Amino acid sequence: MKTTVSRRTFIKGGLAGTVVATVLPEKKSQAATFEGYPDGMGVLVDLTRCVGCRSCEAACNEEQKLPQPDKPFDDFSVFDEIHHGQKRRTDETRYTVVNRYDVPGLDHPLFRKIQCNHCQEPACLTSCFVNAYTKTPEGAVIYNPNVCVGCRTCMIACPFNIPTFKYSSAFNPRIMKCIFCYDTRLKEGRPPACVEACPQEALTFGKRNKLLEIGRQRIRETPDKYEDHIYGEHEVGGTAWMYLSSVPFDQVGFDTHVPKEPILNYVKDFLGIVPMVLTVWPALFAGFHLLATRKDWLKNKNEDTHEEE
Amino acid sequence: MRFFSHQRPELPIVDHVKPDGSQWTLKEKLWLGLSGSDYFKQFFRNPVNWLMIGIFAVGIPLLFQRYIYGLSAVTHASNDYPWGLFLGFGLFGMVPLSASGFMLGTTVELFGRKDFHPIERLALLNGLLGYFFAVIFLEIDLGMWWRLYYPMIVSLGPAAVLFLVAWHVATYLSVQVAEVLPALFEWIGWLKGKRIIRSMTLGLTIAGIILSTLHQGALGALFTYAPAKVHPLWLSANFQWIHFFCSSIFAGLSMVIVSSTLIRNFAGWRCDDEFKNSLDDITIKLGKGCSLAMITYLVIKVVAIAHDQEWAYLLTGWGSYYLLELGVGVVLPMFMFAIGVRNNRASLVRFAAVIAVLGIVWNRLNTSLVCFNWQLYQEIPHWKEVWITITIYSLYFLTYRFIVYRLPIVYSWKGEK
Amino acid sequence: MRTRKKMLQATLAIAIGGILLWPEPGRTMEAADAPETVEINSLARLYSGVDFNHAMHTEIASCVQCHHHTTGGEVTDPNCIRCHAKSGEADTVSCKECHSSDRFSKDDLSKRDNPALYHIDKPGLKGAYHLNCVTCHQKTGGPTGCQDCHTMTEAGEKMFQTGQHAPSETTGGEHSGH
Numbered sequence: 001m002k003t004t005v006s007r008r009t010f011i012k013g014g015l016a017g018t019v020v021a022t023v024l025p026e027k028k029s030q031a032a033t034f035e036g037y038p039d040g041m042g043v044l045v046d047l048t049r050c051v052g053c054r055s056c057e058a059a060c061n062e063e064q065k066l067p068q069p070d071k072p073f074d075d076f077s078v079f080d081e082i083h084h085g086q087k088r089r090t091d092e093t094r095y096t097v098v099n100r101y102d103v104p105g106l107d108h109p110l111f112r113k114i115q116c117n118h119c120q121e122p123a124c125l126t127s128c129f130v131n132a133y134t135k136t137p138e139g140a141v142i143y144n145p146n147v148c149v150g151c152r153t154c155m156i157a158c159p160f161n162i163p164t165f166k167y168s169s170a171f172n173p174r175i176m177k178c179i180f181c182y183d184t185r186l187k188e189g190r191p192p193a194c195v196e197a198c199p200q201e202a203l204t205f206g207k208r209n210k211l212l213e214i215g216r217q218r219i220r221e222t223p224d225k226y227e228d229h230i231y232g233e234h235e236v237g238g239t240a241w242m243y244l245s246s247v248p249f250d251q252v253g254f255d256t257h258v259p260k261e262p263i264l265n266y267v268k269d270f271l272g273i274v275p276m277v278l279t280v281w282p283a284l285f286a287g288f289h290l291l292a293t294r295k296d297w298l299k300n301k302n303e304d305t306h307e308e309e
Numbered sequence: 310m311r312f313f314s315h316q317r318p319e320l321p322i323v324d325h326v327k328p329d330g331s332q333w334t335l336k337e338k339l340w341l342g343l344s345g346s347d348y349f350k351q352f353f354r355n356p357v358n359w360l361m362i363g364i365f366a367v368g369i370p371l372l373f374q375r376y377i378y379g380l381s382a383v384t385h386a387s388n389d390y391p392w393g394l395f396l397g398f399g400l401f402g403m404v405p406l407s408a409s410g411f412m413l414g415t416t417v418e419l420f421g422r423k424d425f426h427p428i429e430r431l432a433l434l435n436g437l438l439g440y441f442f443a444v445i446f447l448e449i450d451l452g453m454w455w456r457l458y459y460p461m462i463v464s465l466g467p468a469a470v471l472f473l474v475a476w477h478v479a480t481y482l483s484v485q486v487a488e489v490l491p492a493l494f495e496w497i498g499w500l501k502g503k504r505i506i507r508s509m510t511l512g513l514t515i516a517g518i519i520l521s522t523l524h525q526g527a528l529g530a531l532f533t534y535a536p537a538k539v540h541p542l543w544l545s546a547n548f549q550w551i552h553f554f555c556s557s558i559f560a561g562l563s564m565v566i567v568s569s570t571l572i573r574n575f576a577g578w579r580c581d582d583e584f585k586n587s588l589d590d591i592t593i594k595l596g597k598g599c600s601l602a603m604i605t606y607l608v609i610k611v612v613a614i615a616h617d618q619e620w621a622y623l624l625t626g627w628g629s630y631y632l633l634e635l636g637v638g639v640v641l642p643m644f645m646f647a648i649g650v651r652n653n654r655a656s657l658v659r660f661a662a663v664i665a666v667l668g669i670v671w672n673r674l675n676t677s678l679v680c681f682n683w684q685l686y687q688e689i690p691h692w693k694e695v696w697i698t699i700t701i702y703s704l705y706f707l708t709y710r711f712i713v714y715r716l717p718i719v720y721s722w723k724g725e726k
Numbered sequence: 727m728r729t730r731k732k733m734l735q736a737t738l739a740i741a742i743g744g745i746l747l748w749p750e751p752g753r754t755m756e757a758a759d760a761p762e763t764v765e766i767n768s769l770a771r772l773y774s775g776v777d778f779n780h781a782m783h784t785e786i787a788s789c790v791q792c793h794h795h796t797t798g799g800e801v802t803d804p805n806c807i808r809c810h811a812k813s814g815e816a817d818t819v820s821c822k823e824c825h826s827s828d829r830f831s832k833d834d835l836s837k838r839d840n841p842a843l844y845h846i847d848k849p850g851l852k853g854a855y856h857l858n859c860v861t862c863h864q865k866t867g868g869p870t871g872c873q874d875c876h877t878m879t880e881a882g883e884k885m886f887q888t889g890q891h892a893p894s895e896t897t898g899g900e901h902s903g904h
Contacts, residue, residue, distance in 0.1 A: 051860060053872055055772075058886045072888030074872070084389070084686040091388055108864065127534045129472035130464040147464035150452020152391035153471050157534035165452060167386035170379035173452035191830040199872075200860065201853025205830045210838070214847045221805045258537045266546040267470060270530035273550070274473065274523060281519045285419055289511065293421040 036120040040139030041186065042208035042240035043195055044215050045113055047252060048225055049202035052079065052098055052111035056194035056203065060096045060115075063181055063193035067093045087253065090114065092166045095178040096194055101252045110245070112252050113203070115194070116141060116162045116178035117232060118240035123263035124154035124163055124177075132175070138187065139208065139240040140180035148175060159236050159258045180240070208240055215244055237262030317342075321578055323717075325498050325724040335497065341714060361703050368700025371693050375449065383693040390681065390688040392450075394698045397677035399446025401528055402670040403439045403705075404478075405553070408561025410436020410485050411514075411521040412598075418514040425594070427587045430492055430718045431572070432565045434709070437485040439564075440478060442705040449697065470530045477524035484513050484520065495722040496715065522554060529553025532676055540680035542622050542631040545613035555609060559602040560669040562595045563642075566662035568709075572719055579713060581720035589655040596658035599665060600646035603639055610635065627683065634675060638668020755797045755815060757784040768827065769852050772882030776875050786866075792858050793819050809844075825854040 058073035060066070071078055079100035081088055087099040096115035103110055122141045125133035132148040135141050143163075150173055155163045163177040181192035190196075191205035204214060215230045231249050232242030235258050243254070250256045259266070290297075319328050320342045326332055333342065340348050352358055375383045384393055413432035416422045448454045460466065460475045487506055494503040506513075529549040532539050536546060545552065573580055573588055580588075614620060622628050645661035648654070678688060713719060760780055767775020789797040794806060798815030801807050818824075826834050829850020838846050849857055863870050872878070883889035 049857065051870070054886075061887070062885050068893045069887060070893060072892045073886040074878075074888045086389075086685060089388065123534060127469055127471065129460045129466045129469040129475055131466040132464070147456075147459055148453065149456040149459050150454075151450075151471065152452070153469075153531065153534065155388065155391035156531070156538075159535075159537050161389060164388040165380075165386075165391065167381035167384070167452075168379050170375075170377055170382075173379065189832045189835075195830060199852055199856040201829070201849045201857065204847075206835055206838070210846065217847055255537060263534055263536065266533045266536045267530060269547050270470065270526060270533065270550045271468070273526070277519060277522050281522065282515050285415070285515050285518055286511075289419040289421070289515075292419065296421060 036208070036238060037135075037137045037139065038209070040120075040137065040208050040240055041180075041206065042118070042139055042211050042242060043192070044204040044206075044211040044230075045241065045243045046202050046204070046218070047110050047112055047243060047245040049200045050098070050111040050113065051200055051202075052076065052100055052109070053199065054078075054098055055197040055199060056113055057094065057096055057098060059193040059197035060178070061094065063184060064095055066095065069093065090162055090177070091164045092168065092176045095176065099253060103247050103251050106247065110247065110252050112243075112254075113194070114160070114162070114253075115241065116180070117160055117242075118178075118180055119236055119262075120238040120240070121236070121262035121264055123157035123159060123236065126262075126264045126267070127153045127157035129153070136182060136186075138180075138182070140182040140186050142179045142182045143175050143177060145174040150174075157263060159255065159263060208238075208242075211242060215242065218244060234260045236260075237265075321720075322715075323581075323720060323723040338496065338715065361707060364696075364700055364703045368696055368703070371697050372449070372700065374693070375697065380450075380452065383691060383697060385688065385691050385694075387688055389685055390678065392677055392681075393688070394678070394690045394694050395446050395450035397674050398670065398698055399450070399701065400443050401673040401677050403443040403446065404528060405525060405557035405560035405669055405673065406564040406666060407436045407439025407443070408521060408525060408557040409433075409439075409565040410488065410561070411481075411517040412558060412561050413565070414488060414514045415518050418510055419518075424587075425591060427584045427719075428565060428569060428591050428595075430489070431569055431713075432561075433485060433488045434492075434712060434716075434718050435565055435568055436561070437482070437489050438705060438709050438712075440482050440485060442701065442708075444478065444482065445701055445704075446698075449701065470527050470534070473527045474524050474531070477520045477527065481517060481520040481524065484517050487513055488517070492716040492718055495717050495724075498725070500725065521557075525557040526550030526554040529676075532681075535681070538682050538684075539676060540622075540627055540631075540683040541617060541619050542614070542627060543676045543680045545617055547616060548609055548613040551609055552606070552613065555602060555606045556669055556672065559599040559606070559665055562599050562602070563662035563665035563669075566592055566595055566599075566659055567666055569719075570659045570662075572713055576710075576713060576719075579719055583721065584719045592655045592658050593650055593653060596646040596655075596661065597650045599658075599662070600643050600650065603643040603646070603665075607635070607639060607643070627680070630675075634668070634671055638664070638671050642668060755789065755799075755819070757789060760784060766855065768822065769855075770876070771879070772885055773872065773876040773878055787862070791862070796824075821854055822851050825849060825851040827851040829853065 054073045054076070061069065061073070078088060079098075088097045090097055096113060098111050098113045101110045101112060118135075118139055118141045120135075122133060122135055125135060125141060129151070130147045130149055132144045133141055133154065134144070150165065152163075152165055152175075154175060155161075155165065163175050166173045166176055180186050181190075185192055195203040195205045204211060206214070212230065212233060215233075219226045219228055219230075225246055227245050227248060229249065230242050230244060231254055232239035237260075243249070245252055245254075248256075322333055322338055322342050324333075343351070371383055380386060387393070409432040413425055413429050417425050417429045444457075448457065451457065456463070460472055461479065466472050487509065491503045491506050494500065494506070527550065529552055532544055533546050533549050536544065569588060569592070573585065577585070614623070623632065642661040642665040645657055645664070649657035649661060678690075682688075762779075762781045764778040764780045765775055766778050783792075788799060790799040790801060793799075794803075795801045795810035795813055796816035796819045801810050825848065827850065828834055829852070834850070837843075859868075859875070860870055862868065869875060878886065878889070884891050887893060
C-alpha cells in the first residue's frame with residue numbers, strides 16, 4: 001500500500017515538474033539565442049519608387065476578400081482624408097493603406113504604404129495571452145481567430161498601430177490584420193498580392209537578409225537619392241517589411257521614436273519578478289505572521305503548561 | 310430605514326431566531342424581515358433608488374445593443390484606442406480600489422492586528438465585489454466574451470503579462486469568495502462550512518497577498534507593452550508595476566474608508582456598536598497607512614522620472630497635467646491624511662480618502678486613455694460607453710448595498726456561529 | 727507549371743521578339759535602325775498594352791537612357807562604368823531578355839542567391855518598364871497617370887472596383903473604424 005501511494009505521489013510530482021520544466025523555461029532559453037528565422041522572407045518598400053497608384057490596396061482587397069471599399073481604388077481623393085488629424089490607417093476593411101506626404105522643399109509628393117511589418121519579435125505575439133499569433137519560419141506573423149478572445153492587447157502593444165478589430169460584429173468579431181498572404185501565397189513561396197500588383201517594383205520581395213543587402217546597395221550606389229537608413233532593420237528588434245526613403249523618415253509619417261529593441265524587452269523587468277514573488281512571498285509572510293503572533297503563541301503555551309500542572 | 314422602529318425591536322435581523330423563539334426563514338431574511346409592501350414602500354421612498362431606475366432604464370437597452378449589434382454600436386470602435394472606459398475605469402480603476410481585501414486580510418490575519426477586526430469583513434467584501442465587477446466590465450469589453458475561459462484551458466500563452474492577470478484575478482476571486490463565505494455561512498446557518506474555511510484562513514491570506522502583488526503590478530506592466538505610445542511621464546518600464554502596486558495600497562484602504570463612511574451615515578441601522586464605536590479609531594489608523602503608502606509612492610514616482618531622465622517633460626503642458634494629477638490626487642490627500650491622523654480628526658481622513666479614490670481613478674484613466682497615444686489625438690468616449698459604465702457601476706453599488714444590508718459584514722451575528 | 731511557363735515564354739518571344747529584328751551587329755547601334763513602334767503588351771491584364779512610339783522617344787532621349795549599356799553607347803552612370811565602360815553592344819537590347827517577367831518567383835529568387843551575382847537588384851520586366859518610363863516622365867513632364875498610357879481593362883475595373891464595378895452610394899458604407 002505504502003509503495004503505491006508514494007509512487008503515485010512521485011508520479012504526480014514528476015508530472016507537475018515535467019510540465020513546468022517543459023512549458024515554462026523553454027520559451028525563455030530559446031528567446032535568449034533566437035535571432036529570427038534565417039530564411040524568413042520580407043519586403044523592402046522603396047518610397048522613392050512609389051507613385052501612389054493604390055494597386056497594392058486593390059490587390060489586397062481582392063486577395064483577402066475584404067469588404068467593398070467606400071471609394072474605388074483608382075480614386076485618389078482618399079489621400080486628402082483626415083480623421084482626428086490623422087491620415088488613413090488600417091481598419092477592419094483594409095489591411096494596407098497608401099498615404100500621400102507633401103514634404104516641404106520637395107517638388108513631388110511621396111507615398112508610404114503601411115501594412116503589418118511582420119516583426120522578428122512581434123509585440124502582438126508576445127502580448128497575446130492565448131497564443132493567437134504565430135511567427136512562421138517564412139516570416140509572416142499570422143493570427144488564429146479560433147482562440148482569440150478579443151481583448152485587443154495586441155492592438156495596444158503593436159508599435160505600428162496595425163492590428164484592427166472587427167468592432168462591427170457582435171457574434172463573429174476578430175482581429176483584422178495583414179498576414180503577408182500567408183495561406184494563399186507565402187506558404188508556397190509566392191510573393192504577397194500587393195507586391196505582385198506593384199507596377200513600380202516599389203515593393204521588393206525576398207529573403208530578409210537579401211533585402212538588407214539590396215537596400216544597402218541602393219544606398220551605397222545612389223547616396224544622393226536615399227537617407228542612409230533602412231527603417232525596420234533594427235526598429236523594434238527588426239521587421240520583415242523594411243523601408244527606404246529619400247527624406248528623413250519622420251517627414252513621411254514614420255514613428256522614429258520606436259525603440260530599437262524588441263517591445264518584449266520593456267516587459268521583462270516585470271516578468272523577472274514573478275518567480276521571485278511566487279517563491280519568496282509565502283515564506284516571507286508566513287515568517288511575519290509567526291513573528292507578529294509570537295506573543296499570543298507564548299501566552300497560549302504558558303496557559304497550557306499551567307493547566308497541565 | 311424608517312420601518313425599523315420601536316414597534317419591531319427584533320429588526321434588523323441579527324439572529325437565527327425571532328424573539329418568540331421561531332426561526333427566521335431565508336425568505337424573511339432576504340426581505341429584511343419586512344412584509345413585501347413595507348419593503349417596496351421603503352425602497353421607493355429612497356431617491357437613490359429612483360436614480361438607479363433612471364440609469365438602468367437607459368443602460369439596459371444599451372447593453373442589449375452592445376450584445377446584438379457589437380461594440381461599434383455603443384463605442385467609437387477606435388483602433389487607435391483599443392481600450393476605452395470599460396477597461397480604463399472598469400478594470401484598471403476598480404482593481405486597485407479593491408486592494409482592500411488583501412490589505413486588511415494581511416493586517417488582521419497575518420500581522421495579528423485584531424484592532425482592525427471590525428472592518429475586516431467589509432474590506433474583504435469590498436475586494437470581492439470590486440474584482441467581480443471588474444470581470445463584468447471585462448465581459449462587456451471582450452470581443453468574444455463567451456471565450457473568457459480560453460486562456461485557462463483552451464489556448465495558453467504563459468509568457469504574456471495578461472496571462473498572469475487572467476490567472477491571478479481568477480484565482481484571487483476564488484480566494485476572496487472563500488474569505489467572504491464565512492459571513493454567508495453564519496447568515497444561512499451552515500456552521501460546518503464556516504469551520505472549513507476558517508481552517509484555511511492563513512493559506513488563503515498568503516495566497517491573496519502573492520496574487521495581489523503580482524496582478525496589481527501586472528496591470529501596470531501591461532502598459533510597458535506600449536513604450537512608444539503612453540506618455541513617458543505615465544510610463545516607466547522599470548517601475549510601472551511598483552507604481553501600480555504601491556498606489557493600489559492606498560487606493561484600497563481609501564476605498565474602505567469611503568465605503569465604511571457611507572455605510573455608517575446611510576445604513577447606520579445595520580452597524581453594530583462595535584463597528585460604530587471603533588470606526589473613527591480604525592479610520593485614523595487606515596489614514597496613517599494611506600499617508601505612508603502615498604509618500605512611498607511619491608518617492609518611487611520621482612525615482613522613475615530621475616531614472617528615465619524625464620525632467621524636461623515636466624516643463625511641458627503634459628508635465629503640468631502630470632503635476633496636477635500628482636498634486637491633487639496624491640500630495641493633497643497625503644497631507645490631509647497626515648494632518649487628520651496627527652489631530653485625530655476622522656472627518657478629515659474621510660475627506661482625504663474620497664480625494665484619494667478619485668485621484669487613483671484619474672491616474673488609471675490618464676494611463677490608459679488620456680495619455681495613451683498622446684502624440685496622436687485624445688479620444689473622448691461615446692456617451693453610450695459612458696452610460697454603460699455608469700450602469701455597471703450602479704449594479705455594483707446595488708449588489709454591495711444588498712449584501713451589506715443582509716450578511717454580517719458591519720455587525721456581528723448574535724446567533725450560533 | 728513548367729509547360730505554362732514555356733508557353734508564356736513562347737508567347738513573349740512572339741509578341742516582343744518578333745519586332746525586335748536587328749541589323750548586322752556593329753560597334754554601336756544607330757537609333758535610326760530601331761523600329762518605329764514597339765507594342766508592349768506581354769504583361770497586359772489589368773491594363774491594355776502600350777503602343778510605344780519608339781521613334782519619337784529616340785528624338786528626345788539617348789539610347790543609353792533606357793537601354794543602359796546594351797546598345798553600345800557611351801555609359802555615363804558611375805556605377806555602370808565600373809564594368810560596362812567598354813562592354814560594347816550586347817547580343818540583345820530587348821527589355822525582357824534581361825528583365826525577368828516572373829520576378830519574385832521561386833526560380834527568380836533562387837537565381838539571385840548566387841553569391842557571385844552583382845545584379846541582385848535588377849527589376850523584373852514590369853518594374854523595368856514602369857521605372858524607366860514613369861521616372862523619366864516625372865522629370866520631363868510626360869504623362870504619368872496610369873490611364874494616360876494604357877486604358878484599364880474589364881479585369882482591371884473589377885480589381886480596382888471602379889467603372890461598372892464601382893461601389894454604389896448605398897452599399898459602400900460598411901465602414902466603422904473612424
